[in-house]
Amino acid sequence: AAGVIQSPRHLIKEKRETATLKCYPIPRHDTVYWYQQGPGQDPQFLISFYEKMQSDKGSIPDRFSAQQFSDYHSELNMSSLELGDSALYFCASSLGKNTGELFFGEGSRLTVL
């Protein structure tokens, strides 16, 4: 069965650069979530989209933005990168908004030097 696809899997950037992460949800899933996980930490909710509209907003910095496109894929744009942005970024999808059963991608590891 198709899973959530994230790209790139690994990304290395310098401070103050920008980065874009992509997420392709499970087919027919209408809700996408972005989570950030620091080393040894639990996943922290950043933002979610339902039917291409922003649904909920968590601890997403103002330097970050995201959107969901007509084909339901989502992109997380990160600007003015800081060392503290180094983390695993997970995308998850679900059928229905906040239905509980989230299916996660394998994550994108961002390293900021």
Added chain:
Amino acid sequence: GQQLNQSPQSMFIQEGEDVSMNCTSSSIFNTWLWYKQDPGEGPVLLIALYKAGELTSNGRLTAQFGITRKDSFLNISASIPSDVGIYFCAGQPGNTPLVFGKGTRLSVIA
């Protein structure tokens, strides 16, 4: 934001032993879920619970949604080496995104 207290933080057990971990919240949750995460991978859903008192099994895993709706536990019976990983509880206090506990790191000694 919502806080989930998950314990223990880590466990070292012998292969074949049973494992128990739990999660508590100061507020009522409508949904409890348990995920497992392997290093460098995304969390994988193990069990989802939707009703207070619900007891659900998935192979050697059993989880329960507490009657008070403020807690949940996960049991793993007859542990095997591939059970190694980090187990996260997650919950929804309402129509809101999942919040995660801090995780329980499980190590299995063969």
